[in-house]
Amino acid sequence: MQELDDREAALDRAFLALADPVRRALVARLSRGPATVNELAEPFSMTKQAVSKHIQVLEHAGLITRSRDGQRRPCHLAPAALEELTAWIDTYRLVAERQFRRLDTVLGTLKEEQK
């Protein structure tokens, strides 16, 4: 059952990582291409250390990866991790929507029978 726990913990980290407007802005920026910590920190009115912490949260969640370019460590978005999140959400969203359609059908049938 360790695999299940691992997967749950990974979902915890990924959803928690996106539950912050700063980190979502970082994701939005990185979707347009790689960037360094200093470049990412520039638009924010907070210290570089704080942004570095946010980046570590995203990295630990698997949403971004880092590479090495001299003394720089550019961040890259990991679309596959984002895809896993939409897959999780869609699983239950689609089941629920199917339920709703089924209910609509039942209600429609009842309405027909009343005529």
Add this chain to the structure above:
Amino acid sequence: MQELDDREAALDRAFLALADPVRRALVARLSRGPATVNELAEPFSMTKQAVSKHIQVLEHAGLITRSRDGQRRPCHLAPAALEELTAWIDTYRLVAERQFRRLDTVLGTLKEEQK
């Protein structure tokens, strides 16, 4: 700019709501149909009050709605709210994937030119 802040706060609440295995299990259960607090709390080894708090988090995030049936207050999943989350994620995932494909094309062209 209040609209943007509202939307950001709504995303905060929704992603945070899903960043917990108990609340994800509640969503999974509710995807198969409505349920009361007691029914939802039964599988968990925690107090009913704790589950009630989790449900309030999901409700405040707009992921579920409540109705009234005598002394019961059944919970219903709100698929539209889930859809908004996948829409947000997919926006940046698709941009990033397009970037990757473009990079692949460039690398492929360079490789061709080297022949």
Add this chain to the structure above:
DNA sequence: TTCTTTATCAACCTTATAGTTGATTACACC
């Protein structure tokens, strides 16, 4: 009315998160 069920409220504790400042590592350039 009294009793039971459903669900929430209130107070409290523990742990985790977001931010700060100051020191430190690691690499590049001269």
Add this chain to the structure above:
DNA sequence: GGTGTAATCAACTATAAGGTTGATAAAGAA
């Protein structure tokens, strides 16, 4: 070597989240 830049580590504070217990409200059933 010595200097400047990129990035992180460490320690600390304040706020919020997840859990508990105990009391409370509200609707049904006896």
